[in-house]
Amino acid sequence: MSTLQHFGKGALRVAKNYTKGYSDTQAKVRDATSNDPWGPSGTQMNEVAQMTYNQNDFVEIMEMLDKRLNDKGKNWRHVFKSLTLLDYLLHAGSENVVIYFRDNLYIIKTLKEFQYVDEYGKDLGANVRQKAKDITNLLQDEGRLREERRTRAHMRDRMVGRSP
């Protein structure tokens, strides 16, 4: 696919954000989990993670993430990148993300058998299946998740020069 085509798609996404009345927050999530064959970038994910600490933004982010996670096979990148973003949010986002996805674990768990084979017979579902498996394991291992969240917070504090 040419870059130009993706540029076109990006423009379309901007238009859709506008016509469908998505908020800035939702547009950010949509950008981070788009069909572009790259990303989401660290900056994008971090931005969304910080927004999860605001209750209004949190609700909007979960709503959009839910939509993307339940997208159809052809849009496997939506699903895959939503899982990537979710993984990041579980580590660096607000505790509410963890609570929400523990409650709705089945959304992730049932993606362990996600299937999509493209017109050339290439299995593109494998990425989604692996990621769904990893995140399910993480969500079910309370101790590990807590530890990883602590380490992450530590690292962030050190990088901005705050003492722990």
Add this chain to the structure above:
Amino acid sequence: YPTRPVDKEKAEQELVINIKKATNPDETAPKQKHVRKCIVYTWDYHSSISFWTGLRVQPILADEVQTFKALITVHKVLQEGHPITIKEAHGQTGWLETCARTVGHETPRGYGTLIRAYVQYILAKLRFHRLRPEFNGLFEYEEYVTLKGVDDPNEGYEIISDLMGLQDQIDSFQRMIFAHFRHSANNECRISALVPLVKESWGIYRFITSMLRAMHRRTTDTDALEPLRTRFSSQHYNLRKFYYECSNLKYLTSLINVPKLGQDPPNLMDKGAAPDLP
């Protein structure tokens, strides 16, 4: 009560369509995306009544492939749906029996025998769950259930025997499925019935392993456990063979990781944890 952003009316309508598509007459696997929607529905609304009603109103009994696909779908929803699904399934045994009764003996595509065996298995599974409601649909390992059985050795012995009974039934059913493969066809529909069987047998195997280990640790009379050890060992070899045969089915390995068991059964006197899930 779903915390997800959902719309009940829309969900009900979609459920009907998903059931219909999962059980369509094409001789393929029931599409996972449709099965998944059924599973997710039971969690969203803590109910499976609409799922069962949806199945009943579909005209699937006239077609052997549709009936078989419906049974695969039922099995998967029982495994991964909200726990209420298993409770509510006890009221559906009549419908399941009808599935087995309606299908002829010599069916053109050879699903008749498989359908009857599948119904037998699902009914056995439901009987087990009725007796032991603390197990979930995939027999996923949870520490407290193991310990509960260990405190009362007689109870523990019975639980393990019952689990082994179910394991034997899975084994004979999977053999039957393999025996019904056809050279002319791609067998996708038959293979897709092996997916929930691999998962379930693995859950049971893990459970039995960790429970037997816990019992060996607690008791001083390991001789009393000899019959269980012997049976465990023979089930290990059967399961190993089953997984080996599954690992040669490309279609199946593209869907799930098939566990690989060691040459010999694990040592039950060992202090090790339960084997890892694939």
